[in-house]
Amino acid sequence: MSNPTPHRTPLRRISQGSLFALSRSGAYPDAPHGLGFIEPAMSEFVDEAEALQANVEGMKRLSDSLATFNESFASWLYVMQMNALTTDWPQAPTAASFELAKRRAEQNAIAAMEAMKAARVAREMEEASAAAAAADRTAMTDADTTYAANNTTTNASALSAKSTVVKKKPGKPKLNAKEKKERSIQIEKIITCLPLEFRGNDPNLRRNMESVIEGLIDAPGQAVKLNDLIKPPDLPQARVNKCLIALVNRKIVRKDNSTGTVMYHWLGVA
Missing domain, CATH: 1.20.5 (Single alpha-helices involved in coiled-coils or other helix-helix interfaces)
Known part of the structure; x- marks a missing residue:
């Protein structure tokens, strides 16, 4: 039995755009003969190869830069992790803090x-x-x-004397817890409108101002004389004058001497 004939790949026909056809074409009579037609094609090929090499080198530099950045960034992350694992934080709350x-x-x-x-x-x-x-x-x-x-006829003089007894001046009205809280809020609101020296620089002056304000608010008709507010030694006349001047300047108190007697009328904060 004879061996089969091996398959052979047929020769490819030369394309119409090949260099050989270009050199032999009658459409280009000025085409170089022999190997001369390779020179312009090789020049263009060299230019394209140089451009490709430049692009490849740029890609390599970019790859090197990314590798350097990745290495540095990874080192920084590693250092931060090791620092978190090895550093104590004394200010951080613990279970004892919550308890x-x-x-x-x-x-x-x-x-x-x-x-x-x-x-x-x-x-x-x-x-x-x-x-x-x-x-x-x-x-x-x-x-x-x-x-x-029982003793109308025998004690007429005693009864007349009793009828002329001077009534006591009504005392300061007592306030319940709610009224005391409202009073303290009202006084605090007034003191915040006064100069800085009455708001805490001098605790004694602030206490005197609170006493003067309470005296004005609790006075009958909310009108008092200067002498009604003086309570030595804790509240002398000089301190009362200073407090009243500050209140009059802030238009919280109105000074009136139309009757010949200086009266201070409470107006309050608008």
Whole structure:
């Protein structure tokens, strides 16, 4: 049996645009003969090869820059991680810190409840003392009436003397917890409008200003004389004058001497 004939790849036909066809074409009579046609093609090829080499070198430089940056950035990340693992942070809160904060919150809540209870007990005691004082005054009035009825003819002079007894000046009205809080807020609002020396530079001067303001607010008709506010030695006349001048300048108090007597009228903060 004879061996089969091996397959052979047929020769490819020369394309119409090949260099050989270009050199042999009649359309280009000035085409060089022999190997001369290779020179312009090789020159163009060399230019393109140089451009390719320049681009490849640029890509290589870019790759080297990226490699350098990656290495540096990776080193920085590694250093930061090692620093976080090896450095102590004493200011960071711990479990003991949260436990201490919880304990302080509980203590503050207990203290607030005790303060509310104490205020309620004090208010109840004030109400009880006021009721007892009212009962005592009622009993004393009844006793005086009975005594006067039994001794009308024999003690006329004593009754006339009793009728001329001077009434006591009404004292400062007592305030409950809510009224005290509102009063303190009102006084604080007024003091913030005054010069800096009354707002904390001199604690004694601030305390004197608070006393003067309370005296003006609690006065009948909210109009007082200078002597009504003087309470030596804690509140001398010089301090009262200084406080009143500051209040008049801020138009919180109005000074009036139209009646011949200097009166200070409370206006308040608008």
